[in-house]
Amino acid sequence: MISVEEARRYVLSQCRRLAPVEVPASGALGLVLAQPVRAAEDVPPFANSSMDGYALRAADVVAVPARLRVTAELMAGDDPGALVVGEGEAVRIMTGAVMPTGADAVCMVEHTRTEAEGRSVVVDEAVAPGTYVRPAGSDVATGDEVFPSGERVRAAHVSVLASLGLGHVSVYPRPRVGVVSTGDELASEPGPLAVGKIRDSNRPGLLAQLHADGFEPIDLGRAPDDADAFAEVIEQAVTACDAVLTSGGVSVGDRDMVKIVLEKLGGATARWLQVAVRPAKPFAFSTVGPGQVPVFGLPGNPVSALVSYELFARPALRLMAGHRTLGRPVIRARAGADLRRPVDGKLHLVRVTLTPGPDGTFVARPSGGQSSHQMLALAGANALVALPDGDGVAAGEDVTAWLLDPDSLGGAVAEPGPS
Ligand code: AMP
Numbered sequence: 126m127i128s129v130e131e132a133r134r135y136v137l138s139q140c141r142r143l144a145p146v147e148v149p150a151s152g153a154l155g156l157v158l159a160q161p162v163r164a165a166e167d168v169p170p171f172a173n174s175s176m177d178g179y180a181l182r183a184a185d186v187v188a189v190p191a192r193l194r195v196t197a198e199l200m201a202g203d204d205p206g207a208l209v210v211g212e213g214e215a216v217r218i219m220t221g222a223v224m225p226t227g228a229d230a231v232c233m234v235e236h237t238r239t240e241a242e243g244r245s246v247v248v249d250e251a252v253a254p255g256t257y258v259r260p261a262g263s264d265v266a267t268g269d270e271v272f273p274s275g276e277r278v279r280a281a282h283v284s285v286l287a288s289l290g291l292g293h294v295s296v297y298p299r300p301r302v303g304v305v306s307t308g309d310e311l312a313s314e315p316g317p318l319a320v321g322k323i324r325d326s327n328r329p330g331l332l333a334q335l336h337a338d339g340f341e342p343i344d345l346g347r348a349p350d351d352a353d354a355f356a357e358v359i360e361q362a363v364t365a366c367d368a369v370l371t372s373g374g375v376s377v378g379d380r381d382m383v384k385i386v387l388e389k390l391g392g393a394t395a396r397w398l399q400v401a402v403r404p405a406k407p408f409a410f411s412t413v414g415p416g417q418v419p420v421f422g423l424p425g426n427p428v429s430a431l432v433s434y435e436l437f438a439r440p441a442l443r444l445m446a447g448h449r450t451l452g453r454p455v456i457r458a459r460a461g462a463d464l465r466r467p468v469d470g471k472l473h474l475v476r477v478t479l480t481p482g483p484d485g486t487f488v489a490r491p492s493g494g495q496s497s498h499q500m501l502a503l504a505g506a507n508a509l510v511a512l513p514d515g516d517g518v519a520a521g522e523d524v525t526a527w528l529l530d531p532d533s534l535g536g537a538v539a540e541p542g543p544s
């Protein structure tokens with residue numbers, strides 16, 4: 126057996142970042158920048174008011190109340206032209222409007238009273254120079270490096286790029302990942318199952334997980350338990366995909382031909398591994414074709430397939446997509462029940478539901494049956510507790526959890542009561 130870390134190290138050593146592409150900034154959400162982004166203009170482009178009120182000269186309102194003559198009105202979007210605010214004068218100004226020449230501060234409307242139908246204003250509070258003025262370039266200045274390469278684009282980044290007028294950015298593309306299921310027992314058609322057949326659940330599950338992880342899933346259908354047919358599927362797949370996931374056929378059964386085919390197609394890069402982990406022990410890997418496309422031979426048992434994806438494929442695909450962080454967030458939690466296990470030389474990954482305990486510590490409870498065919502417990506889990514070799518932990522002891530679904534933890538917003 127080989128440790129998870131050692132197997133993963135090999136897989137990652139065989140994967141490379143994809144070649145960067147230019148994409149519209151509006152479509153870069155979730156992608157990783159391949160080049161730093163520099164500002165070619167100031168944001169904001171001009172000094173402007175951050176309040177509805179009066180643009181004035183701070184020196185005129187040192188002693189209050191002070192009465193000022195209102196000479197003009199400036200709305201957001203207006204060009205003040207040659208307008209100058211002189212001594213004893215003020216300009217009615219709205220949020221976002223250009224600061225007129227001569228004015229160095231804004232008094233918010235709440236601290237003023239208008240007189241003479243708006244032709245004069247009484248200012249009741251002194252304001253320091255610069256008050257409620259947003260200087261040009263106070264968010265981003267021309268020439269600034271706003272984002273380094275390696276930065277993952279979130280919605281706020283899209284907003285910054287738009288504010289700078291940047292139409293395109295250089296990013297690592299989403300890996301296109303083919304998914305193929307193997308197994309003569311599989312059926313994908315709706316309707317009753319023939320005796321001995323089961324429904325193909327790995328392919329839809331893996332395609333969905335790829336989508337959730339920001340990769341581009343490609344459905345390659347099913348392959349029979351036949352080495353030649355499977356080899357043909359893989360040879361085709363590597364011409365159109367950046368990576369390929371297969372499920373099934375990596376154990377020691379009579380029809381388990383994935384290992385043989387990957388060895389034939391991948392030569393020296395092929396590995397058939399017994400990983401010291403439960404679930405997801407059997408795993409095959411190879412790079413195939415002139416593009417050295419990584420092919421992940423995931424196990425067939427449904428829980429094992431998705432856990433093996435988590436252990437090996439997801440970090441590798443994140444590497445290809447340019448991400449700097451490859452793994453799931455790890456948090457400390459407390460076992461909410463005994464989590465016992467036999468000593469067997471393996472890392473055990475327990476499907477658990479984490480919930481916040483009264484003191485803020487998360488409590489981990491098994492989410493259901495832990496066999497590798499029991500998918501329901503994986504669907505009910507928001508984390509995997511990693512139990513190192515030993516006899517497990519007792520309720521109340523600390524555990525390490527890999528967080529699969531951060532949103533499920535809730536947090537900053539109070540939960541609504543029952544409706
Ligand atoms: P294998 O490694 O091919 O022997 O598969 C191990 C177990 O997983 C068997 O019980 C298979 O029937 C099951 N299995 C394999 N592929 C799938 C799939 N795509 N969907 C659901 N179960 C599968």
Ligand code: MG
Nearest residue numbers: 308373374425
């Ligand atoms: Mg099979």
